[in-house]
Amino acid sequence: MHASSPAVHTSKGAEVAIVDSGYTRHYADLKAWAYSEEFIDATWLMSLLAKSGISAAIISDHDVEVGALSSYKALILPATSCMSALAANQIEAFAKAGGRVFSTYDTSLRDDFWRARTDYGLSLVMGVRYLSTGATGGDLLVPAAKSHPIFHGIKSGVPVARTHGLINKVNPNAIILAKWPTGKPAVVETEYGIYCSENLFARDNLEAPEAVMLITNIIDYLVNEKYGARFNLGRLDTRATWYRPAAEERQIRADVKRLADANFSVIFVDSFYDGYTVYPSSVGVQNPAFADFDPLAIAIDEGQRQGIQIHAWLETFCAGMASEGGTPPRIIQDNPDWAAVGLDGHIPSAAESNRCFLSPAHPEVQEFILALVRELAARYTVDGIHLDYLRYPYGRIIPYDYAPTITKLAVEDLGFEPRDVRLDITKWNAWFDWRHCNLTDFVARLSGAIRSTAPGTLISAAVYPYPEAVLTRMQDWRKWSEKEYVDFVVVFTYTRNHDLLDTLVRAALDFADDNSPVVAAIDASAIPEAEAHETIPALAEVARAAGASGVAVYNANILTEKALVSLESGPFKPAAE
Secondary structure: OOOOOOOOOOOOOOOOEEEHHHHHHHHHHHOOOOOHHHHOHHHHHHHHHHOOOOOEEEHHHHHHHOOOOOOOEEEEEEOOEOOHHHHHHHEEEEEEEHOOEEEEEEOEEEOOOOOOOOOOOHHHHEEEEEEOOOOOOOOEEOOOOOOHHHHHHOOOOEOOOOOOEEEEEOOOOOOOEEEEEOOOOOEEEEEOOEEEOOOOOOOOOHHOOOHHHHHHHHHHOOOOHHOOOOOOOOOOOOOEEEOOOOHHHHHHHHHHHHHHHHOOOOOEEEEEEEEEEEOOOOOEEEHHHHHHHHHHHHHHHHHHHHHEEEOOOOOOEEEEEOOOOOOOOOOHOOOOOHHHOOOOOOOOEEEHEEEEEEEOOOHHHHHHHHHHHHHHHHOOOOEEEEEEOOOOOOOOOEOOOOOOOHHHHHHHHHOOOOOHHHOHHHHHHHHHHOOOOOOHHHHHHHHHHHHOOOOOOOOEEEOOOOOHHHHHOOOHHHHHOOOOOEEEEEEEEEOOOHHHHHEEEEEEHHHHHOOOEEEEEEEHOOHHHHHHHHHHHHHHHHHHHHOOOOOEEOOOHHHHHHHHHHHHOOOOOOOOO
């Protein structure tokens, strides 16, 4: 016979439900474990949460089984070892409906008759599969993403006195937030909540202030999203990569198919770079490498065959690299007045490896770019247009743009010569505003040209994280997203450090308009080939956990088959699987 359920303490309008399981309590009565040691009094937890302004109620197995969960924001399962199949189904339904679950240790590893299961009954919700019981190899819970809100106020690790040891395999829908010193997963997050492989609620563990803080932070995070946390651990909607087309049709088709097979959803096909178009153009000059050949048309055709979106990628104001002798690229040789000029008079930017730029404020440059996007939108059935280098050259030390045409326009609008600003902060701010407002106005014109020529075409921009974007490159992309000039942004995170990636994505989300999706860029070119199959998927998972709606990998041309397989079987795995 089942044990009777414990007394239930309800609280009208409670945000959190704490399950005090009669099934599990009876399992303890059978001398399987010491319930009073493994699960501290639930009333203590209610009191702890009350101090943080979180109201809680204690509920029974029966409450869960009848589905009395809809009024709660979060459900706490503190080492709820024994759980009926009915209760597990109700909890899963609760989580899929938007409720959040905090579970620990061996929750749902036994049924309501105390029989061991081969796996957790709540494996999907918890984000792990049971492998074995054994030593986890440490008494310190070590954060894998220190910037995550659950570690707020915790300077190092969390001491754990009682380490029974559960060895788990992390599901594809989960991200590791903390590990044991041996590297085994300790805390994971899914779109449904958070699971810890040790019982944080055990009496011995609660002697550590860090453990109590972690418990409070987790529940606060699940209930309030207090620190700007976002649950976005489902499917990565945008799985993009940048691709510079080959000079052979067969190779382009093979490359597109290869990326589609890896479950990429978008390919940014380089269509304008180094001042040349890759396609035959009546506006610009086609790159000689693609003479009598249209790689963009081939990529679009194969993309339609493979069911993958093709976006035309324009390196908008980037004119290409100067030669070792300082000779600028052809487009600037043909149009010398178009060049962005630094305060020191140089065209190539020393801060950007001698890269040369077209002046973003030059009227003729703007008309040239507008003509290019109109041509692309009218001639090709692209799914989107991706605008890269939609910015000024990096200029923290030697700012841009001081070309004669630009300074003349600035004098007309501002009433002073930009070169004479020096330490006058009022004039400097006016000169700063003139440049980034000019660029924003141009983005509005670009967007209007694309939407009027080919309605429904997606518009995206590659941007730098705030505040770097605005301060050093005049790239006020928050306004672009607020005004709906772009449909989504791709943020250059370009780091292998998980903590920094998490921080950059969350900062970008805080800066972005609420309705503007943020895609995190991952630089595969900076990752050793031997590590790519592990590092790239792991970074994609971190970006997903931080709230990114997608990832974009730079670049497709260097992605190994092993890396593609890891992406397809990991973060890019179809939701149906």
